[in-house]
Amino acid sequence: MNRPHLLSRLASAARPTTTLLLRARPLAATTLAGRRLATASTTAAAPAADATDDGPRFPGALNSKYTHGLSFIHQDGVLPTYRVLDKDGRVVDASQDPHVSAEWATKVYKDMVTLNTMDLIMYEAQRQGRISFYMTNYGEEATHMGSAAALHPEDMVLGQYREAGVLLYRGFTLDEFMNQCYSNALDYGKGRQMPVHYGSNKHAFQTISSPLGTQIPQAVGVAYAFKRARKPNVAITYFGEGAASEGDFHAALNMASTTKSPVIFFCRNNGFAISTPVTDQYAGDGIAARGVGYGIATLRVDGNDVFAVYNATRAAREYALANNKPVLIEAMTYRVGHHSTSDDSSAYRSKREVEDWKMRDNPVVRFRKYMEAQGWWDQAKEDTFKKDIRKKVLEAFAKGEKVDKPAVSELFTDVYDVPTPKLKEQERELRELMAMYPQQYSTKGYKQE
Numbered sequence: 001m002n003r004p005h006l007l008s009r010l011a012s013a014a015r016p017t018t019t020l021l022l023r024a025r026p027l028a029a030t031t032l033a034g035r036r037l038a039t040a041s042t043t044a045a046a047p048a049a050d051a052t053d054d055g056p057r058f059p060g061a062l063n064s065k066y067t068h069g070l071s072f073i074h075q076d077g078v079l080p081t082y083r084v085l086d087k088d089g090r091v092v093d094a095s096q097d098p099h100v101s102a103e104w105a106t107k108v109y110k111d112m113v114t115l116n117t118m119d120l121i122m123y124e125a126q127r128q129g130r131i132s133f134y135m136t137n138y139g140e141e142a143t144h145m146g147s148a149a150a151l152h153p154e155d156m157v158l159g160q161y162r163e164a165g166v167l168l169y170r171g172f173t174l175d176e177f178m179n180q181c182y183s184n185a186l187d188y189g190k191g192r193q194m195p196v197h198y199g200s201n202k203h204a205f206q207t208i209s210s211p212l213g214t215q216i217p218q219a220v221g222v223a224y225a226f227k228r229a230r231k232p233n234v235a236i237t238y239f240g241e242g243a244a245s246e247g248d249f250h251a252a253l254n255m256a257s258t259t260k261s262p263v264i265f266f267c268r269n270n271g272f273a274i275s276t277p278v279t280d281q282y283a284g285d286g287i288a289a290r291g292v293g294y295g296i297a298t299l300r301v302d303g304n305d306v307f308a309v310y311n312a313t314r315a316a317r318e319y320a321l322a323n324n325k326p327v328l329i330e331a332m333t334y335r336v337g338h339h340s341t342s343d344d345s346s347a348y349r350s351k352r353e354v355e356d357w358k359m360r361d362n363p364v365v366r367f368r369k370y371m372e373a374q375g376w377w378d379q380a381k382e383d384t385f386k387k388d389i390r391k392k393v394l395e396a397f398a399k400g401e402k403v404d405k406p407a408v409s410e411l412f413t414d415v416y417d418v419p420t421p422k423l424k425e426q427e428r429e430l431r432e433l434m435a436m437y438p439q440q441y442s443t444k445g446y447k448q449e
Ligand SMILES: Cc1ncc(C[n+]2csc(CCOP(=O)(O)OP(=O)(O)O)c2C)c(N)n1
Pocket: 162, 210, 211, 212, 213, 239, 240, 241, 242, 243, 244, 268, 270, 272, 273, 274, 335, 339
């Protein structure tokens, strides 16, 4: 007997018009709007349904038919990974070429190199004790730039923490990055957040928060509000495959699916949740298979391929807006750096494995090869740009380090419109302590009141 394929079963159980898998097609702008997404393959046989019967009509599965075959559903396939560029930067199928301009490609490439440069310098700064914490983005650059380039500047971003490139693409300046990492008086968060917990109203980028997964249901709320206001924008939420183990992830997917909210769930599957490899995180087919289970259009994509991520996000955005529905993208990649400056990944994975990934599939190198083949980039441009951007990052770094820390009084502002009696009491107590122990509570380097 044929073993039913989980996805095919789910697909065939859905209404004929329901679309489960988002399959990429050529991206001519005219064909994108209102496109009907491809359905999951239904070639694998499901247990024979009784065609003579109308079906049980249970409200929980209205279109289900009776069957006389007793068989459990097993997953026996793995969802494919959509890609456009091969490892040498060549477009594999011309129909998928997004036909970008030299200007588009140059910005994307330069932003990826800028991100690498900033990561290198800030990581070292933490090692030298100049900032308290940092997280690098090595290996995941294409997921940032490819997705950011496909969004509208007013689409709301709700990130996890390893998506600095999205903010960079949107125009957050090096100074703004440094002010946040130095928790100085110019930081929009007034120094109250850990480094890399960026946020910017101007860039429609909600402030990062440390507890995993909280941004995922929040993004559904944003998308639902957009829909209610008839605002032609989506919310996009980024999260790691580790965060997808949180209850919030599941609640969010179901909420988005049932409220029909235009949200893009963008999972960066980089193989690890700190030290826990994916093999210990789940036994199913990654995160994509979960989207299908919640009735959400889903696509797995090569996260090291800027074009694949770009095409996927662009199609997802158009689909979400045209249909008022969520989309899930699982971008497959590899976390090349340590989890954060608090981690040493050599304790749980071999250095050799990391080196292999760097050599075998580096998203920045892959895109550079594409650029070079177009005649848009060469070694001389690379050398000049790298030198120039390093100088700019170091200048911003030196500038950010010199700015005073926020005034002490800012510790007590903003949460409440009018400070509560308890807060006032705490401030009074703090000031007493500062007066009593001026050495220990020096305000040198802090903005004076
Ligand atoms: C609710 C909660 N649980 C645990 C943590 C600790 N923690 C921080 S990051 C992380 C791993 C997340 O992995 P993943 O979502 O895959 O993102 P990645 O770091 O790989 O980008 C964990 C367990 C946390 N911040 N919040």
